[in-house]
Amino acid sequence: MVSYSKLIRLLCPRQRMKMYLLQVFFLFSALFQVGGIASISPFIAVISNPSIVETNSILASLYLAMGATNLEEFLVYFAVLIAGVILLSNLIASYSLWLLFKFAVSVGSELQSRLYSSYLSNEYTFFTMNNSATLIANLTQQIPRFVYMVLQPVLQLISQAFIVVIIIIGLLIVDPVLAMCSFLVIGGVYSAIYWTVRKRVVSAGDTITNINKIKLLLLNESIAGVKEVKLLGIEQWYIKEFKEAAERGLKASAYIGLAGDLPKFIVETTVFIAILVLAVYLFTFYGTDGQAMSILSFYAMAGYKILPAAQTIYKSTSSLKANGQVIGILHRELSNAEKHRSEPGALSIPLSNKAVFTSLKIQLDCIDYRFPGKDTYALKKLSLIIPEYGFVSFVGASGAGKSTAVDILLGLLTPVNGKLIVGDVEINKGNVSEWQSNLGFVPQHIFLLDDSIKKNIAFGSPVGDIDLERVKMAARRAHISEFVEQLPLGYDTMVGERGGQLSGGQRQRIGIARALYQEPSVLIFDEATSALDTVTEKNILNELTQLARSTTIIMIAHRLSTVINSDSIYVFDKGEIVGQGSYDELSKENEYFRLLMSANASEPEALNRDKYST
Template sequence: MQQKENYNYIQAFKWIYSRLLKKRKIQFWILFVGMSSAALLETVAVGSVAFFASVITDPQVMFNSKYVAFFQTYTHLEILQTVKGLILASGFVMLGLILFKNIMKAVVAYGITRFGVLIEAYFGQVLLDGILRLPYKWHLMRNSADLVTTIMWRTFLGREFFRPCLLIMNNILMVAIMLTALFFIHPGVSMSVMAVLGTTSVFIYKVIKKQVDRTATIARDYQLSINQVTTMAIHGIKDVKISATENQFSSRFYKKAFPLARITGMQELYAESPVLILETIGFAMICAAIFFMLLLSNSSTAYVTGTMVVLAVTGWKALPAINKILNSITKVRKALPFIANEIMYFEEIEANAPPAGLKTSKSPVFEHQIHFNQVCFSYQDSDRHVIHNMSFEINKGDTVGIIGKSGAGKSTLVDLLIGLLKPVKGQITIDGTPLAREHLAAWLQITGYVPQSPYIYDGTIAQNVAFGVDESDIDRQWVKQCCTMASMDEFMEDLPDGIDAFIGERGIRLSGGQQQRVAIARALYTRPEVMIFDEATSSLDTKSEKAIQETIYSFRGKQTLIIIAHRLSTVKACDYLIWIDNGTIRLQGKSDKVLSAYEKETVAT
């Protein structure tokens, strides 16, 4: 899968926004209006602080000013008719505005963060659902650790990208409105401040942009490698201990984690540099402007004081806002390589999405016969057929065994039969209906599968039997019946909590035979009509194998049984056998006939 690296933040923003639900788009514009209102309130509050400072410095001059006269004329407020009242009124207005704008800013901050996490939740769910629905053949070509990491990186679509984008908009609005207000108060000073800070900001952005992009890509690749090593070591802990490779794995981890620390440090340096540089230059400019007005201007003390306060407060508010803009831009650029990775998987999901209008069959699909007709299959990027021109029938209610040496193609045949893999040639039909995408869900609903190495997770027996079902929705009585049918009653009597007993990650508290019984109970939970046992006894000892065989054949006559086995003892009682050799059917027919020929071949070789 080709990695795309050339997304810029505008393209990435458009890509995310275009895929948002209508409800989220409306929320986005509500947030935008809220951010604009908060920015306007911030500017008005700054003006009220400047006005209050001027009133305190020279109350008589301000009392006689045209602005106060305007309010006195049109409001007729008694409090504005005295100097003391003006001081009190301007103080209360300033406090009210500051309180209101802070409440507004808090609401906007909450909205921005919540919106970012909502985006993560939405895209995370779409990503997980999409990956789970991708063809099984696609999964065979992927690293599971990379897929888990991809789901975890959903934060780079929300908090690490869209939230900084919203913060950029919020702070740009605030800075723009403040500098516009400053321009009307003192055009010369404001133009100088804007020119110097703007030029400096652009220069800093241009200098650090390439370094941010480079380090972000390197950091992403290091994190992928670290997750792969960690997943391999934890999942294969038994092999790690037996092979005494603890040092090798920890060394491989360190070789990736150590340079990642340096890269992360550089990223933080690039993020903090604009803050330090702009803060120094910004306050130097403010001081220069104040000195200019004090030494060269003939303005009144109240005007100079008010302007000084506006400049100081604007600097106090605008400089951190500009720093936040640059910080957010840096954060966005750091997220771009991760977003490219996420988009790559979304494109895979969209490319494999079912055609519009595809209707799925919900009716039963197996009443008479499963038919393989000249079926061929080869794995991706390979021209060699691992299944070649295979034809056979399985009648409903039959017990059919599939035998062959390791590598003969038995497991691939099972994956084709289940519907996980699609033939590259030929056709599989159920009662004459092709096993196509629109019928697959109905087929899987009536198919139970017991693998050689079942996946047992760290939960209770009930949770493992009702795999994937919310605990509140588990049919506990049916779980108990499935456990009984899987011959689990004997060992469950030793468990104090019965079906609520925790069995450990990968079923560590159960024997191999007991794990297989849990897998059989899981297959039975969906009430299948077809049961497929894929080498279900090959890794068991003789005693456990015999017990599982008895359990398997107890379903005879109740379900159609398909038993794949390497050990002939497992399939001796089958009605019909199919002998596979190098991806083709060597022989098929009654069990005694096929077993006799197979045993002769085995002895001869």
């Protein structure tokens, strides 16, 4: 079941105040609605026994206040008054409902923004430890589920509970015995059904939570890996798994829906029979005078209002029982996100506001790093110095620690021990964004927007701030301009989702152009030329050699042919540096480097045949 205090803690202070005020308005609305139905009882009493106007002091005062000259005129005025009260109460109820939905949607919107902000403000390791499908599901499925299946039902339950309580108080005043009997009958039926289905409702809610994750995971896998899926011929397996998951989810949803609506028919039948019994009871003890008709009409109108209110309360309770776990999920996600959240000073700063360091000499001082949940160290007592400007390369076998060292240089990973020092400044969570504003990074697998080539090269810049000449210059230096400029739409050509309209080499060159567009002080490549043909790679390496006169270039390379002209090469093995020097020096003096050279020589050079390369 839902903890009201836990729900309230999900809201920001301003929303909590709004929710409290909304509940006050619900009470005000309930009073008007009950007042509307209560006014019908004396009207029926006057019609069935006109003499009551003379014997009842309230009706007599109302008769005089209306200035009626006869009973017929009084009845007309009285009917108009009642109609006005009912109309006003329904208008207030409608406005109350609008406020309820508006508030719930605004909470959902704010909660999505808050959780999304928490996710993006997290350290890099948070994303390596969490499945992206789960994070997306929390934002796109769990928060809407919280809004529509938890928050709205809670608010509806509160608003309808006010109506039920006020009506029961009124019934107790009129006839305590009948009121208690009515309450026990209706409450007993709902309680019996609720206690019968509650466990299966909770189970169905858990099923929906798990099924939503499974469906999103299947969609992500099959669409992201569509090439492999088709080549392996496993489309039908994914279709079958998705269909089975969808059916299980729909069955669970159907059960929750049935459990919420089923009591309505049972209770309606029970109440209808109860009113017939009440009619017999009243006419047996009160006869056929106006009092019996008045009481019967009051109970009938009370039933007219209390039945839908009781049904809403029950349905809301069932929804909360089935979906209450989403509150715990969101609390856990927000708490987890806050634990990994970067310090305020670590939030990225715009590229145009590049921070200035007095020196860009980079030093890794005795770095130890171990990935969360791992026992072994990826880097051990690693130390190196990269001078300002020049071309430095990292080489080594897969898993040697090259990419981990680069992630520490990028400020994405925080070492367990040791320091990253730039100039004379130690980089920490408070100033890492200033350091990152000086960096350009080209990964092996380029992330591309489903947008134009221009926007992909100028990624991170607002549309109105994109400098087209700078885009073209970056494209020329990345040797992609010739291809782009012969396209019908040029730099406005759409690349497709994940760059699906481009070859691997073209995607890498756009990634290189993106890094060059930023005009970084330090440019880092992580196997970023692996998809290029040898001619294009050679041309780009020549560009980088020229660029190294005014920029620090750091390159991770698998093919040793790409690092021949490096000023300095660091050789990695098992998280340690086992050699450092120029290509010629290492080839003569470092046995492990010669082993890498032999391994490279035995691998055939695979040319990348770009779809559009000339």
